[in-house]
Amino acid sequence: MGDEMTRRQVRGDLTRTEILALLGAAGPLGRAEIAHRLGLGAATVTEHTRRLLAEGFLRELPPRTSGTGRPRVPLQLVPDAAHVLGVRIAVDHLAGVVVGLDGQIVDEFRLPLRIADAPVPLLVETLLREIDARRHTTPVRGIGVAVPGMTDPESGVVRLSGIMGWRELPLGRELARRLPVPVLVDNDLRASTTAELLFGMGRERDDFLVLGIGDGLGLGVVLGRSVQCGADGSSGEFGHLPVDPAGPRCTCGNRGCLQALAGQSALVEQARRAGVSGLGEGLPGLVGAAERGEPAVLAILAEAGALLGRCVAGVVNVLAVKAVKVIGEGHVLWPFLGPSFEAAAAAGVIEPLRDPEITVAPWRDIEHARGAACLLLARGSSELKRFSSVD
Ligand SMILES: [Zn+2]
Incomplete structure (x- = not known):
């Protein structure tokens, strides 16, 4: 009831x-x-x-x-009747935006911050400063925080974030206690999926998928205009789809997860083992090698694209959702992943669901911050109004 x-x-x-x-x-x-x-x-x-x-x-x-x-x-x-602040937590920085009621970004910022060791004090200090800076213009009515990790949006507890080294961190409760406006905390991909529902794919469709290619692999699922969270908020862990029981060890402890085979660090590692030189650190090196036409890297990316495409086809077949949007830092690899992805997705989808629509959009990480702000907008006007006397 x-x-x-x-x-x-x-x-x-x-x-x-x-x-x-x-x-x-x-x-x-x-x-x-x-x-x-x-x-x-x-x-x-x-x-x-x-x-x-x-x-x-x-x-x-x-x-x-x-x-x-x-x-x-x-x-x-009246777009300026309320503004909300959204931040996206990353390993070495915090990306933030202020958006109006229409979801349009009115301001943005990027701060070099390593917040993993002291998330609550650093976030509180930063967010209070941002709220204060806007006290005399359009006040901030709420804050959304997008976290790279498994997060329960109801309790605001970060269940597990390997990249930040957090486990069962009650981030939502701790921030709410110290900040003068409502705070919502959710997984970053799900935050961006919420933005897609309100202002993107959701304009035309009630059901769609958002594939996030970044440090991990995630899948945002929208069914019947509702962003799926799972019973404890942990749905969408696409990267841990078990693919190969004899495959490499994954960060989750299991073997042969999709992420351990086709995630960014796995791809860099595969290129290194294939003897590709000058890879440097992470994504830029990999993109550079692919752009130079390094045959080993092109083959690795084509294989990863095909694997991702087959896995997405499986989800399309299960959920009968025909539209997929690709976002995330890793979208820069799309020219090399995309062709084999699309071929494998097309081949793997069953007849009645033929030709799923796959969209790739240019992407910056402030999109996750905008998604975080949209968490507040999705809760609706009552949430914002409840706190409107705070300024
Ligand atoms: Zn795993």
């Missing part, structure tokens, strides 16, 4: 956020047009827009008449 209530409330908030997102993208629209474009009933739109008007997130423009119909009152978004 309690869960059902919460779900209904979240759903209502999401509808309001979708109305805000639509008006942010399309400009002022009448209620009937909003209902039509979002596939909602007239009464539902009236109810939600009434609340958004009362909260100051929308304003009514003068009525317009066309033909013999009733005058139409366009509703306009």
Whole structure:
């Protein structure tokens, strides 16, 4: 019963956020047009827009008449009615953005910070400074934090982040205790998947996948306009798909996970073992070798692309989700992974699901920060309004 209530409330908030997102993208629209474009009933739109008007997130423009119909009152978004801050934690820096209600970035920053050893004090100090800097313009109403690791969005506990060396870290609770605005913490790929739902793929589709290629491999899953989290928030660990029981040891302790075969460090290691020189550190070296046409590297990347494509085809077959967006630092490898990925995905998908749509977009890591901010927007206007007296 309690869960059902919460779900209904979240759903209502999401509808309001979708109305805000639509008006942010399309400009002022009448209620009937909003209902039509979002596939909602007239009464539902009236109810939600009434609340958004009362909260100051929308304003009514003068009525317009066309033909013999009733005058139409366009509703306009007030994007600066609330700003939210989103940060993405990385090993050697913090990327941050401030976004308006329309999901547009109004400010961004990048700080060289190694926060792994003292996450709470360093984040609190940084975030308080950013909140304070905006006190006299448009105040920050909430903060989203995107973490590279398995994270429970409900409790804000980082269950496991190998790259940061964290295990069962109650980051959400510790930040909420020390910051004057609501804080939501989630896995970085799921944060970006939320941004896709509100302002990207979700505009056209109710179901899609987001494949994150970075230090790890993750898969964001959206079904029926809901970002899937799993019972304890740990869904989406695509990199730990067991592929080869005799394969190399994975960071999770198992053998032959997808990540241990086709993740970034695995690819660099394979290139090194193949005798490729001048690889340097990580991704840039690998991209450089591929661009030089190093045959061993091209073969390694083609094989990894095919493996990723086969695994994604398996998920497409299971979930019947036909649209996949590829994001993450590793997208720079796409020219070398992509052809074999697409061929393997096409070959592995069963007939009724043929030709899954695969999109690769240019990507910067502030996208994860924007995703973090969108966690707040997805919770809806009530969450932001609840704390609006804080400035
Ligand atoms: Zn693993």
